[in-house]
Amino acid sequence: MDDSLSLDAKLLAESGQGDNAPPLSVSEISGALKRVVEDRFGYVRIRGEISGFKRAASGHVYLALKDDKAVIDGVMWKGNAGRLPFRPEDGIEVVVSGKLTTYPGRSKYQVVIDKMELAGEGALMALFEKLKAKLLGEGLFDQDRKxxxxxxxxxxxxxxxxxxxxxxxxxxxxxxxxxxxxxxxxxxxxxxxxxxxxxxxxxxxxxxxxxxxxxxxxxxxxxxxxxxxxxxxxxxxxxxxxxxxxxxxxxxxxxxxxxxxxxxxxxxxxxxxxxxxxxxxxxxVRAEWLATLSEGKARMARSVQRSLNTAQERLEAQRRLMPALTDLLRPHQQRVDETSERMKYGMSQNIAHARSRFANSAGALRPSILKQRLARSQEQFRRLDLPVSLVQRPLADAQQRLDALWRLAQQVSPDGPLKRGYARVSGPDGRLIANRAAAIKAGDLDLHFQDGVVGATVTDKAPARPKPAPPSASRVKKAPDDRQKDLF
Missing domain, CATH: 3.40.50.261 (Succinyl-CoA synthetase domains)
Structure with missing residues (x-):
């Protein structure tokens, strides 16, 4: 490669002879473009389809207008956006009015929209149908909501x-x-x-x-x-x-x-x-309503009157079929008369019999007869006066027999020997224990003494007891040949 550099490939930028176009900064050229665009297109009206509609949290609206060949960005500030007579949506064709400007931050041109209108009834109907389909899908037009x-x-x-x-x-x-x-x-x-x-x-x-x-x-x-x-x-x-x-x-x-x-x-x-x-x-209609009420009232009155007339006719027919009241009462009146006559005759007969019985009884109730009966009764009562000895002797005999029975009961009582130092043995069920086998089988025993009860437990072996010491020779007595047997 040749070490010499051509004039077009210099390393440092220099202004050449006759060069009257000094370099501009990016901000300078962007500002110049902005002024040119705003001076040339100070007020424009643009027709296009909304695309990318967005409402920022600040209230400003950002969108793009497009047709089949080009796209231009647009912005609508909060004050103008709040006065829109409709709600913009993507796909709606509109006509906007404003001024064209540039946005140096992105090197783009855009239209600042002051006014937005729908582009004819076709666009308005498209917005109408779109909103209708949306609300219909949410069920706001359902018949069951009516x-x-x-x-x-x-x-x-x-x-x-x-x-x-x-x-x-x-x-x-x-x-x-x-x-x-x-x-x-x-x-x-x-x-x-x-x-x-x-x-x-x-x-x-x-x-x-x-x-x-x-x-x-x-x-x-x-x-x-x-x-x-x-x-x-x-x-x-x-x-x-x-x-x-x-x-x-x-x-x-x-x-x-x-x-x-x-x-x-x-x-x-x-x-x-x-x-x-x-x-x-x-x-x-109030007049029609009142006429309807009047007609209903008249119909109701005619219906009631017709029912009353029908009922009256039926009642009259039944009345003609029924017998007269006097005919119904005459048999009963006759039975009352007959019963009255029979009662009079019966009462006179009863009074006559009562008088006859009273006369017979009055004759038997003379004072002399009553005095005789009283004297006989008093004589019989005096004969019943017995001496006291006849009553005391049976009582003494009965007392002797009772005393003998009581002494015999005390002799045969099981608690009698307890006073002499014996004990009565019973099992847990209260039954008397009379032998060794029953005591071993019971296991637990109750020993009844004169002054109380003591529990005891039976073992199979008899306890070992020390043999008694042999008596001294001086105190030994000769036992007779017929030694006394062990009581136990």
């Missing part, structure tokens, strides 16, 4: 604009049909902040206490007049649809005309084609 509409609500809450013709139509229709107590919650029904106010009003009615200072509605009507899909878009917002679905009070949705459809209609318990129709669905 609550029945009360037949005659005492209080009706209306969520609508207080200055439009809608509230006047509803009040006028309610007054014609059946006057009811109406509570109006005024809200915006179109434009920025309308969806937030509508959802807060619905939730406010739902959270009212039944016994609070203001009567809690039995029915809520969410109403708005007709308009384009953009005008009615507040009733398609997710916050409003969820508030309708979560409301604990039955809701009638009356948004737009008959051909207009919003997501609020799907979530409500009943959809009315117009606000006036909602008032008609809310209450019955």
């Amino acid at each position: 609550k029945p509409i009360p037949f005659l609500p005492k209080t009706i809450g209306v969520v609508t604009s207080p200055t439009g013709s809608v509230i006047r139509d509803i009040l006028h229709r309610l007054a014609d049909r059946c006057p009811s107590h109406v509570i109006v919650w005024p809200v915006l029904v179109q434009g920025e902040g309308a969806a937030k106010q509508i959802s807060h009003a619905i939730r406010g009615f739902s959270e009212m206490a039944p016994d609070g200072p203001v009567a809690r509605p039995d029915l809520v009507i969410v109403a708005r007049g007709g308009g384009s899909i953009e005008d009615l878009w507040s009733f398609n917002e997710e916050a409003v649809v969820r508030a309708v679905a979560d409301c604990s009070i039955p809701i009638i949705s009356a948004v737009g005309h008959e051909t207009d459809t919003t997501l609020c209609d799907f979530a409500a318990d009943l959809r009315a084609p117009t606000p006036t129709a909602a008032a008609e669905m809310a209450v019955p």
